[in-house]
Amino acid sequence: MPKPGEFFQRDREWHPPALSRDYKTSVARSPQYSLISLQNSASEITGPVFGHNDIDPIDNDLIMNYAQDGAMPIGERIIVHGRVLDENDRPVPHTLVEIWQANAGGRYRHKKDTYLAPIDPNFGGCGRTLTDENGYYYFRTIKPGAYPWRNWVNNWRPAHIHVSVFGSGFAQRLITQLYFEGDPLIKKCPIVNTIPDPAAIDRLIAPLDLNATIPLDTIAYKFDIVLRGHLSTLFENRLEGN
16 A cells, blocks of 8 residues: 655645735734745554444435424525535545535534524534545535624625545545625625635635425525635635645
8 A cells, every 4th residue: 555645835826815804803813923934744644444334324414414303493494505616626535525504594512602693502513524536525404694793893704614625634624604695795705805815716706506496495505615626715714724
């Protein structure tokens, strides 16, 4: 068996700067010193390995996976689906994709979320799935609501879903945010506006997909995740480049 190699060098020109004055939290969170590169150890470039035994059949159905018997969460029912691809447009099979989000009112099921929107007793806001042999993934959920946040006086986060993708090692876990086509808050968001390239912002917006919509049931959005290359998806935990 060949020895695992190092991960490819990342493109450092695709991401926004770590420090952006209009995104106030970045002032405290941005690094104060130059970034350094660390050699990967064997534990970082091998494992974890996820299998179907680690996934419940309804883990990818956020409409059902937290609902009480006979009940359903409130809100617009949507499908989010797509493929995980590498820089050469090849599928990334059997990789773990996780999502978490606010409910239809814009509130997370988290003790520190004090937004006045109510908690939905039938919506947990978390799901996970494995891509198939073609890199395809699929979630059914409730479209999240916008919510205010304490950046400036009247800032609102656009409706969004957090997406985590695991590669073949712990060092390959990447996290991003998915936005929805047509949301006017996207252009107003200070976090989104830290991204200098409009093409990069477009990579974070899931277009409406009527071909996958279920009539009289569920609207669909398509979101392909590209791990590297000139069409790569931005990842928020890789601010130095992806």
